[in-house]
Amino acid sequence: MENSHVLVLPFPAQGHVNPLMHFAWRIANLGSKVTFVNTDFNHKRVLSAMAGRNEPTGSDVNLVSIPDGMDPEDDRTDIGKLCEAMLITMRKKFQDLIEDINKNHPFTCIIVDGTMGWAREVADKLGIRVAMFWPASAAIFCQLANISNLNRDGYIDSDGFAIKKHKIQISPSGPIFDSDNLAWKVGNAYSQKAFFKYIERVMEDSQLIEWQLCNSIHELEAEVFSLVPKLLPIGPLLAGYDTGNSGAQFWPEDSSCLKWLDRQPSQSVIYVAFGSLTIFDQSQLQELALGLKLTNKPFLWVVRPGNSTQESNPNEFEDSHGKIISWAPQQKVLSHPAIACFVSHCGWNSAIEGVSNGVPFLCWPYFTDQFVNKSYICDVWKIGLGLDKDEKGIITKEEFKQKVELLLGDKITIKKALELKQFAEDNIREGGQSSTNFSNFIKWVEA
Numbered sequence: 227m228e229n230s231h232v233l234v235l236p237f238p239a240q241g242h243v244n245p246l247m248h249f250a251w252r253i254a255n256l257g258s259k260v261t262f263v264n265t266d267f268n269h270k271r272v273l274s275a276m277a278g279r280n281e282p283t284g285s286d287v288n289l290v291s292i293p294d295g296m297d298p299e300d301d302r303t304d305i306g307k308l309c310e311a312m313l314i315t316m317r318k319k320f321q322d323l324i325e326d327i328n329k330n331h332p333f334t335c336i337i338v339d340g341t342m343g344w345a346r347e348v349a350d351k352l353g354i355r356v357a358m359f360w361p362a363s364a365a366i367f368c369q370l371a372n373i374s375n376l377n378r379d380g381y382i383d384s385d386g387f388a389i390k391k392h393k394i395q396i397s398p399s400g401p402i403f404d405s406d407n408l409a410w411k412v413g414n415a416y417s418q419k420a421f422f423k424y425i426e427r428v429m430e431d432s433q434l435i436e437w438q439l440c441n442s443i444h445e446l447e448a449e450v451f452s453l454v455p456k457l458l459p460i461g462p463l464l465a466g467y468d469t470g471n472s473g474a475q476f477w478p479e480d481s482s483c484l485k486w487l488d489r490q491p492s493q494s495v496i497y498v499a500f501g502s503l504t505i506f507d508q509s510q511l512q513e514l515a516l517g518l519k520l521t522n523k524p525f526l527w528v529v530r531p532g533n534s535t536q537e538s539n540p541n542e543f544e545d546s547h548g549k550i551i552s553w554a555p556q557q558k559v560l561s562h563p564a565i566a567c568f569v570s571h572c573g574w575n576s577a578i579e580g581v582s583n584g585v586p587f588l589c590w591p592y593f594t595d596q597f598v599n600k601s602y603i604c605d606v607w608k609i610g611l612g613l614d615k616d617e618k619g620i621i622t623k624e625e626f627k628q629k630v631e632l633l634l635g636d637k638i639t640i641k642k643a644l645e646l647k648q649f650a651e652d653n654i655r656e657g658g659q660s661s662t663n664f665s666n667f668i669k670w671v672e673a
């Protein structure tokens with residue numbers, strides 16, 4: 227790999243930058259040079275969160291950035307607007323960047339996030355080979371690859387809005403899609419339509435790419451993989467695997483929670499974290515705080531800056547049993563023996579990380595693919611329970627307490643979670659399916 231130079235382009239969101247960074251490190255550790263392209267906005271966050279972290283480097287991942295097309299003060303959680311801006315601006319900036327670096331260090335290949343499929347055209351134009359990485363489930367890849375069929379069969383209109391409410395199951399025992407909660411359902415109607423149009427556009431490109439890799443595990447989605455045979459799992463891609471490096475966080479990790487976990491009894495702590503984009507009503511956060519108190523168990527809760535519709539002081543939720551932090555070293559937390567369960571929004575990375583550590587889930591999906599991931603966790607893998615809203619749309623403290631007790635008393639679910647952990651370990655071991663797919667990909671990079 228010494229003479230290779232790989233460029234990696236993630237979608238500008240934490241749940242995409244993290245797995246692509248783990249992928250980048252795995253390639254770099256084999257001796258290749260890697261250039262990792264963030265947006266200017268995220269580049270600054272990553273560098274500032276990295277400052278002060280004392281982690282092994284030793285490999286060559288060069289961090290660079292280009293503008294995303296939004297103004298500095300624009301709201302980047304408005305995914306529809308972000309996508310529109312990227313399509314207008316990023317292609318040209320991306321091409322300029324490649325041409326500039328290519329002069330001195332020619333690229334062997336480009337790995338593009340599947341949701342940045344437009345980059346394929348740039349790579350083709352410059353005569354550079356391209357591979358696609360999908361950071362979510364194979365099931366969601368399948369859903370997005372079938373947008374035209376969903377439209378033809380009358381589930382959605384040409385702007386992606388649901389026409390009829392229907393449960394769709396793409397394989398006999400696969401996860402359930404609700405036509406009213408498809409992966410492009412974000413924000414207001416404008417944003418949703420913009421995101422849908424963007425997804426339609428990038429999926430056309432992504433599907434044309436020959437190498438299609440994803441952060442999944444064959445056994446978790448075997449039926450769905452048979453529907454999209456070109457898509458190959460190389461997961462779980464984890465921080466610390468090979469590298470000991472925790473990736474590219476947007477917020478500084480608060481590692482003090484690891485010492486706190488050391489002081490808690492084995493399998494006693496409820497870990498609560500909702501990824502990088504979930505936003506709650508203040509009243510729902512307060513209800514969750516009451517629910518945690520009611521369980522009478524220790525808890526570690528990530529209340530991210532911007533986690534709530536109102537500015538609040540997370541310390542108001544603190545309780546003598548619990549610890550509140552603004553960003554966790556999540557993978558280290560999930561592998562800690564004190565963790566009993568994971569209250570999660572069911573982002574795909576959180577799902578894969580929970581599975582890889584044998585942790586059972588309480589599911590609280592917020593948007594996009596998270597409803598399908600919840601269906602995997604609860605209906606297909608059977609390693610978790612869903613939290614149900616009441617008639618006012620609230621998950622009450624009583625519901626929370628009851629589900630925690632049900633989950634932690636359910637030996638079958640806990641055993642099943644440990645079985646899936648074994649699949650994850652077997653896959654990344656030499657000779658495992660994910661490991662073999664990764665090695666074959668590396669041979670292609672080297673060819």
Ligand SMILES: O=c1ccn([C@@H]2O[C@H](COP(=O)(O)OP(=O)(O)O[C@H]3O[C@H](CO)[C@@H](O)[C@H](O)[C@H]3O)[C@@H](O)[C@H]2O)c(=O)[nH]1
Pocket residue numbers: 239240241242244245361362475499500501502503504528552553554555556557572573574575576577579593594595596
């Ligand atoms: O305190 C925290 C919370 C999260 N994380 C990490 O942040 C990532 C979060 O990713 P994910 O769980 O997938 O959630 P989102 O940030 O919400 O990810 C977006 O991207 C995912 C991949 O496409 C989708 O599945 C999600 O629905 C979408 O919201 C994971 O690697 C976590 O380990 C931390 O390190 N510390």
